[in-house]
Amino acid sequence: MKFYKLILAIVLILTFKNSIAQVEKKSELFIKLKKADSLTFHEGFNKCNYSALKKVLHKDLEFFHDLGGTQNLDQFFEAFSKNICGDSNYKPIRKLLLETLEVYPLKNNGELYGAIQKGEHNFYIKEPNKEIYITGYAKFITTWVLENGDWRAKRILSYDHKPIKDYGKKFNANYAFPLFDNDKKIEELLIKHKIPSVSLGVIKNGSLQQIRTFGKKKTGQPISNNSIYKVASLTKPITAFVVLKLIDEGVWSLDEPVSKYFIDEDIIDSRYVNKLTTRHILSHQSGFLNWRYLTDDNKLFFQFEPGTKWQYSGEGFEYLRKAIEKKLNRPFEEIAQEKLFNPLGMNNTYYYWTDKIDEKLYAIEHDENGKQINYEKYTVANASANLLTTIEDYSKFLVYILNGAGLSEENYNEFLKVQAHEKKGIDWSLGMQMLTNLPNNETAFMHTGGDYGTKTIAIIFKNSKDGLVLFANSENGMVLWQKIISEYFGVVGEEIVRRNLE
Structure with missing residues (x-):
C-alpha cells in the first residue's frame, strides 16, 4: 500500500x-x-x-x-x-x-x-x-x-x-431514489453543488404520484409545491400542445403553409416562404436559426428549405405564435389559458408576468456560485421560452400527454411519430425530443430548458406511462438532473443521459 x-x-x-x-x-x-x-x-x-x-x-x-x-x-x-x-x-x-x-x-x-x-x-x-x-x-x-x-x-x-454497506440494494426499487433514499442526502447534494433548490414531480402509471421539493427559492425562504419557476424551453412542449388542440378542433392545420396567415418582413421575398408549415416548425425543421439576433444583421432568413433537415429553432415557434394570433385575432396567452391551462387546473402557469403572480413565490435564478441573479419580468408571450409555472402544474401537463391529451387518435398519433432526426439515438416528434429503442423496449419523450441560472427537464415514457419533472433555480442544475434520471430510471435513464451527452 x-x-x-x-x-x-x-x-x-x-x-x-x-x-x-x-x-x-x-x-x-x-x-x-x-x-x-x-x-x-x-x-x-x-x-x-x-x-x-x-x-x-x-x-x-x-x-x-x-x-x-x-x-x-x-x-x-x-x-x-x-x-x-x-x-x-x-x-x-x-x-x-x-x-x-x-x-x-x-x-x-x-x-x-x-x-x-x-x-x-x-x-x-x-x-x-x-x-x-x-x-x-x-x-x-x-x-x-x-x-x-x-x-x-x-x-x-x-x-x-x-x-457498500447495504450490499445487494436494488438499483431501481419501487421509485425510491437509489442513493437519494433520504431527504438529508438530497440536501447535501444541493449544498455541494451550490444549488438553492430542486423540485421534483414523479409520475407513475399515468398518474402524478408525488411532488418533492428541497432547498430555498431565495435566501431564507424555503421552496414549496406552489413555488414558481421560469422553465425556459420547457415552454415549447406547452406551445406544441396548444397548437395540437387547435388542429384537433379544425381551426388550424398541421400541413398548410403558415404564410397563408403571416409572413415576416425579413423573409417576404424568400423562395421558401410558402413551404413552411406547422409540422416543420414543431419538429424543428423550419430552416431558421435558433434566434435571429445570432446573425450579423439581426435578420431572419432560411438557412435551408423547410422540412429537409433538423435544426433547433426558437424563432420557428415564435413565428407560429404570430401566425396563430393573426388568424384568430387573439393573444396566444389567452388561447393557452382556454385550451390547456384552465381545463387542466394549471392555475399557476403563465407565458409572462401578470398581476396574478405572487412574486414572493418566485424561485429566483442563481449563478454557478449560488448567488442570486437579477431577473427580468417579461410582459409579452414568447412561444419558445420564459414560461412561468410550478412543478405541480407541469406534472399535470405531462400526465395529460401520457393519457392522450384529449386529442383524436389521428392527431395524437402524429405526436407519437418520429418527425425529424437530430443525431444518432435522438429524434423529434411534434414539440418534444424522442428517444426510441431504449432498454426494455421503451420510448421516451423529453425536453430540457436552460437559461442562465435555471435548468429544467421533463421526461415521460410511452409504454410504462412513467415520468419525471425536475426544476432547479441554479446554473448548476443540470448536474443534478443527470444524476437523478440515471439513477431513478436505472439502465433506461443511463442510456438517456448518455445519448444526450454524446
Whole structure:
C-alpha cells in the first residue's frame, strides 16, 4: 500500500504539473472525453466490447489499482477477460457519477497534448433473474494523451474502493431514489453543488404520484409545491400542445403553409416562404436559426428549405405564435389559458408576468456560485421560452400527454411519430425530443430548458406511462438532473443521459 501511495503521489505531481483550471462541462474537450470514458466503461467494461477498449487504450497503458496492483495493456486485457467478462451469470457493471466528472487540459507551450479526467463511479452486479444491485464505489483518475487526433488513455488510477454497506440494494426499487433514499442526502447534494433548490414531480402509471421539493427559492425562504419557476424551453412542449388542440378542433392545420396567415418582413421575398408549415416548425425543421439576433444583421432568413433537415429553432415557434394570433385575432396567452391551462387546473402557469403572480413565490435564478441573479419580468408571450409555472402544474401537463391529451387518435398519433432526426439515438416528434429503442423496449419523450441560472427537464415514457419533472433555480442544475434520471430510471435513464451527452 505504501508503494501504491508513492506511485499515486508521483503520478499526480507529474500529471497536474502542466494543467490549468478544469474546463466547463459544456466544452468540446469535456464532451469528447466523456465519450471516451463511455467507450472505456459503458461499451468496454459493461458490454465487454473489446474493440471499443482497443480504440481508447494506449499501447503503453499503465493501470494502477489500490487492491489489484499494477498492469500493462496485455495484463489489463487478461484480467479484464477473466474477471469482468468471464462469467455471464455474474457480470460487474460500472456506472459513472456524472456530477463528479472533471476535466483538466494539459498543454505544452500553449498546445493541447493531453488531459486529466477524474471522477467517481459505482459498481453493481447483474445476475440472471435478479434486479441489478450495487456492491461498492471508488474514485478514478485517467490521463489522456492526444495522438493524431485521437484520445488514448495512457494512465488510469483506480483507488479508494469501498464496499457498500447495504450490499445487494436494488438499483431501481419501487421509485425510491437509489442513493437519494433520504431527504438529508438530497440536501447535501444541493449544498455541494451550490444549488438553492430542486423540485421534483414523479409520475407513475399515468398518474402524478408525488411532488418533492428541497432547498430555498431565495435566501431564507424555503421552496414549496406552489413555488414558481421560469422553465425556459420547457415552454415549447406547452406551445406544441396548444397548437395540437387547435388542429384537433379544425381551426388550424398541421400541413398548410403558415404564410397563408403571416409572413415576416425579413423573409417576404424568400423562395421558401410558402413551404413552411406547422409540422416543420414543431419538429424543428423550419430552416431558421435558433434566434435571429445570432446573425450579423439581426435578420431572419432560411438557412435551408423547410422540412429537409433538423435544426433547433426558437424563432420557428415564435413565428407560429404570430401566425396563430393573426388568424384568430387573439393573444396566444389567452388561447393557452382556454385550451390547456384552465381545463387542466394549471392555475399557476403563465407565458409572462401578470398581476396574478405572487412574486414572493418566485424561485429566483442563481449563478454557478449560488448567488442570486437579477431577473427580468417579461410582459409579452414568447412561444419558445420564459414560461412561468410550478412543478405541480407541469406534472399535470405531462400526465395529460401520457393519457392522450384529449386529442383524436389521428392527431395524437402524429405526436407519437418520429418527425425529424437530430443525431444518432435522438429524434423529434411534434414539440418534444424522442428517444426510441431504449432498454426494455421503451420510448421516451423529453425536453430540457436552460437559461442562465435555471435548468429544467421533463421526461415521460410511452409504454410504462412513467415520468419525471425536475426544476432547479441554479446554473448548476443540470448536474443534478443527470444524476437523478440515471439513477431513478436505472439502465433506461443511463442510456438517456448518455445519448444526450454524446
